[in-house]
Amino acid sequence: MTITLSGITKTFGDFTAVHPLDLTVPEGSFFALLGASGCGKTTTLRMIAGLEEPTSGTILLGDDDITHLPPHKRPVNTVFQNYALFPHLDVSENIAFGLRRRGVKSVSKQVAEMLDLVQLGDMARRKPRQLSGGQQQRVALARALINRPQVLLLDEPLGALDLKLRRQMQLELKRIQTEVGITFVHVTHDQEEAMTMADSVAVMYGGRVEQLGPPAELYENPRSTFVANFLGTSNLIEAQVVSGATAESDELRLRTVGDDTALRLPAARCAVEGVEEGAKVLVGVRPEKISLTHTDGPDTASESVAEGAPAPAGVPAGVPEGHNRLTGRITDASYLGVSWQYLIETPACSELTVYEQNVARDSRLTPGAHVVLHWRPEHTFALDAAQDAAAGEEAI
Amino acid sequence: MSTTAPTSPRAGSHVLAAPVRWLRRNAVVLVGSAALAYLLVPNLVVLAFSFNKPAGRFNYAWRTFSTDAWTDPCGVANMCSSLGLSLRIAVLATLIATAFGTFAAFALARYRFRGKSTTNALIFLPMAMPEVVMGASLGTLFLNTRVQFGFVTILIAHVMFCLSFVVVAVKARVMSMDPRLEEAARDLYAGPFQTFCRVTLPLAAPGIAAGAMLSFALSFDDFIITQFNAGPSTVTFPMFVWGAAQRGVPVQVNVIGSAMFVLALVIVLGGQIAANRRKRV
Numbered sequence: 224m225t226i227t228l229s230g231i232t233k234t235f236g237d238f239t240a241v242h243p244l245d246l247t248v249p250e251g252s253f254f255a256l257l258g259a260s261g262c263g264k265t266t267t268l269r270m271i272a273g274l275e276e277p278t279s280g281t282i283l284l285g286d287d288d289i290t291h292l293p294p295h296k297r298p299v300n301t302v303f304q305n306y307a308l309f310p311h312l313d314v315s316e317n318i319a320f321g322l323r324r325r326g327v328k329s330v331s332k333q334v335a336e337m338l339d340l341v342q343l344g345d346m347a348r349r350k351p352r353q354l355s356g357g358q359q360q361r362v363a364l365a366r367a368l369i370n371r372p373q374v375l376l377l378d379e380p381l382g383a384l385d386l387k388l389r390r391q392m393q394l395e396l397k398r399i400q401t402e403v404g405i406t407f408v409h410v411t412h413d414q415e416e417a418m419t420m421a422d423s424v425a426v427m428y429g430g431r432v433e434q435l436g437p438p439a440e441l442y443e444n445p446r447s448t449f450v451a452n453f454l455g456t457s458n459l460i461e462a463q464v465v466s467g468a469t470a471e472s473d474e475l476r477l478r479t480v481g482d483d484t485a486l487r488l489p490a491a492r493c494a495v496e497g498v499e500e501g502a503k504v505l506v507g508v509r510p511e512k513i514s515l516t517h518t519d520g521p522d523t524a525s526e527s528v529a530e531g532a533p534a535p536a537g538v539p540a541g542v543p544e545g546h547n548r549l550t551g552r553i554t555d556a557s558y559l560g561v562s563w564q565y566l567i568e569t570p571a572c573s574e575l576t577v578y579e580q581n582v583a584r585d586s587r588l589t590p591g592a593h594v595v596l597h598w599r600p601e602h603t604f605a606l607d608a609a610q611d612a613a614a615g616e617e618a619i
Numbered sequence: 620m621s622t623t624a625p626t627s628p629r630a631g632s633h634v635l636a637a638p639v640r641w642l643r644r645n646a647v648v649l650v651g652s653a654a655l656a657y658l659l660v661p662n663l664v665v666l667a668f669s670f671n672k673p674a675g676r677f678n679y680a681w682r683t684f685s686t687d688a689w690t691d692p693c694g695v696a697n698m699c700s701s702l703g704l705s706l707r708i709a710v711l712a713t714l715i716a717t718a719f720g721t722f723a724a725f726a727l728a729r730y731r732f733r734g735k736s737t738t739n740a741l742i743f744l745p746m747a748m749p750e751v752v753m754g755a756s757l758g759t760l761f762l763n764t765r766v767q768f769g770f771v772t773i774l775i776a777h778v779m780f781c782l783s784f785v786v787v788a789v790k791a792r793v794m795s796m797d798p799r800l801e802e803a804a805r806d807l808y809a810g811p812f813q814t815f816c817r818v819t820l821p822l823a824a825p826g827i828a829a830g831a832m833l834s835f836a837l838s839f840d841d842f843i844i845t846q847f848n849a850g851p852s853t854v855t856f857p858m859f860v861w862g863a864a865q866r867g868v869p870v871q872v873n874v875i876g877s878a879m880f881v882l883a884l885v886i887v888l889g890g891q892i893a894a895n896r897r898k899r900v
Binding site (some may be wrong): 310 | 762797806807808809813817821
């Protein structure tokens with residue numbers, strides 16, 4: 224069922240945990256609330272569960288106002304952080320707890336079905352402390368799902384698991400969500416987890432939603448520095464607007480503040496409304512979108528760079544026409560297995576990060592080498608310069 | 620270590636190396652056993668002398684084995700009635716102190732209110748205060764308010780000092796409980812009452828049980844405070860033993876003492892076995 228939060232706020236004494244928040248979670252979707260600790264995501268979840276009462280605003284479940292309904296009267300169940308399994312009850316009693324409280328007499332068939340769904344059939348008589356973390360996690364999931372809630376809330380459900388198990392459970396959760404078709408609201412601080420599982424992600428920061436959209440949209444076209452840095456890595460370069468979009472072209476033309484290099488990007492990818500000539504912006508580009516070419520031209524030994532268009536004057540061969548270009552010097556190269564990570568010093572920006580696929584690498588790309596960085600204008604985005612360029616970096 | 624130096628000038632260290640090593644390895648067990656013996660020997664003496672047949676009125680010298688006292692435990696005038704009184708008071712004081720102490724412990728562990736830290740300190744006071752002072756001042760209070768000394772005054776006094784122990788035991792337990800467990804219960808359709816009965820109470824139970832057992836033992840055993848607040852016809856078991864000791868201790872006192880010891884032992888061992896079995900399943 225659709226959840227609609229309108230004008231929700233929550234204050235604890237002097238501290239405002241959630242600023243007026245409007246959020247709609249569509250029916251049947253896998254929705255993630257993503258943010259660093261203290262951003263208000265858990266408080267928001269707890270308000271939907273009924274464990275916190277909003278200071279103001281309303282929460283609708285479908286068409287019903289559930290704002291002031293106590294938690295045990297809401298058709299909503301939660302998978303808690305660290306699971307909160309009842310230590311004095313065994314696995315099957317834990318799973319049956321919700322059904323029994325609603326007066327269901329014969330629960331054994333449903334409990335057995337749930338144990339099958341989470342593949343814990345032979346653990347029914349174990350106590351929670353005799354289970355591994357992953358097994359406890361699945362019991363917590365079964366205990367919530369058996370009630371067939373309208374909405375399932377997940378509070379950092381995978382936080383206590385090791386990396387490999389977490390990956391496995393991400394796929395498992397996604398499979399179960401598709402199978403049961405219930406709306407999932409998932410709170411996490413792990414951007415990779417949110418992107419892997421969710422249909423839509425709301426990035427929260429300081430009690431507010433910074434940006435909401437499908438994972439690819441957030442990653443490709445972030446609208447704030449926090450989103451740009453919190454989801455993956457971004458290179459942000461200070462630049463000044465030379466000309467806005469015109470009738471003939473919907474491209475913005477810019478010049479970097481550092482070395483006056485011309486850059487272009489589609490107007491739609493600029494997060495600043497009604498940008499004017501001379502305005503300062505932060506130009507962003509993701510590290511994996513950038514290609515590196517040695518200033519002496521492409522490596523003749525490698526045949527990887529063979530694009531047709533001739534290079535403009537003063538630009539080494541192999542750099543395609545129309546690409547945004549910057550020049551710089553490699554300060555560090557590290558091998559990451561699937562890719563190489565380069566740190567590059569340019570006059571436009573003190574340090575840029577570039578990921579290059581680990582195929583047909585130009586052997587001259589070592590620290591000290593002078594290179595041209597180039598990328599397509601449509602991979603560029605622009606953000607308001609009046610915000611902290613490093614927001615969200617320390618949170619990772 | 621000493622064996623690594625074969626050229627040592629002290630040849631004797633070789634001979635001693637093995638026993639020293641053995642001693643070092645088993646030191647903890649030896650010291651532990653000694654401490655346990657220190658604790659248990661008095662109880663075993665009491666048990667042994669419950670099978671004695673003393674020559675005079677004093678059961679202090681071993682004469683001959685007999686089960687007379689065990690087959691006739693109430694053979695001494697007034698002893699079993701004093702035992703009954705002590706048990707009645709201990710049970711009632713335990714029930715009242717455990718109930719109120721548990722409420723107080725929840726309030727102190729879960730809520731913030733004005734005067735909380737003062738209350739915390741005052742709760743400790745009966746544990747820290749000398750019993751003589753407490754017993755005497757309570758007796759003075761009853762005397763001045765013209766309350767009839769007897770069963771009720773003893774009960775009030777016992778509830779008073781048992782309460783502190785219950786609060787301390789339950790509070791420690793409640794503070795260590797994960798509040799998310801109760802949230803999980805509420806989330807799973809349990810109303811406030813059901814949450815308390817199904818989750819809160821079972822989780823707090825070990826603390827409540829510890830407080831109750833402590834209360835029972837303290838109340839049953841108390842002499843000093845009881846002495847100040849008892850009436851002429853209310854003689855508790857400790858008071859009876861004290862009185863009897865002036866004239867000669869009957870063997871039956873050892874029987875009651877041994878029976879209490881064995882009963883406590885059975886309860887503790889039973890609890891341990893049950894806990895072990897639960898862990899293994």
